[in-house]
Amino acid sequence: MLFLARMDVTFPESMSDETKAEFMAREKEYSGNLQRTGKMRDIWRVVGEYSNYSVYDVADNDELHAILSGFPMYPYMKIKVTPLAQHPNAIK
Template identity: 45%
Template sequence: MLFHVRMDVAIPHDLDPALRADLLARERARALELQRQGVWVHLWRVVGRYSNISVFEVPDGGALHDLLWSLPLFPYMTIEVTALTAHPSALAENP
């Protein structure tokens, strides 16, 4: 199942710099791991914001929920999720 996910990040400005660096390193490692697994299909930066638009391919909403909770930056995110399905007018559906 495909999901469109927008993640807006708001790390506190007063977070200890060493903790911030560790948090960002762990987030990057987790994102790369999920992309290599084929679960995090697309990852796009939103220009001018600390945000991204992503597409995940997971079995269901519960799997996506667990995945999002596994992200080190999760406590600092506002997340908006939209389930996706094929459109009947899409070229992929009408060769």
Template identity: 60%
Template sequence: MLFLVRMDVRIPHDLPLEQVNDIKAREKAYSQELQRDGRWQSIWRVVGEYANYSVFDVASNDELHELLQGLPLFPYMDIQVTPLARHPSAI
């Protein structure tokens, strides 16, 4: 199942820099692991925002929910999920 996911990150300004850097490092490692195994198919920055659009290919809604909750930045994100279906004009 394919999903388009928009993630807007809102890290509190009073979070200590050392903690922010640790969270970001763990986020990068986790996301790259999911990209390598094919479940996180692509990730695109939104220009001028601390946000991204990503495409996930997972077996179920529950699997996507579990993966998103595993993101170290999850507590600081607003997430929108859009299920995708193949377009009849796609080649």
């Protein structure tokens, strides 16, 4: 079952560059694991913004919320989730 998420990241003014770099490293690992297990099918950068669109393949809403709220940067993200269904014109 697929969901599209848009995530916008805003770091607080007081966060040091070191802390940011740490968050980014943990995020990269977390995100890589989600992709290797097939939970995250795609992740793209929105051009010009500290934002992504990403696609999740999960069993249910609870699993999706667990995944999203597990992102290291979750407290600094604004996330909007769109549930996706099979499109009648899709050939796969």
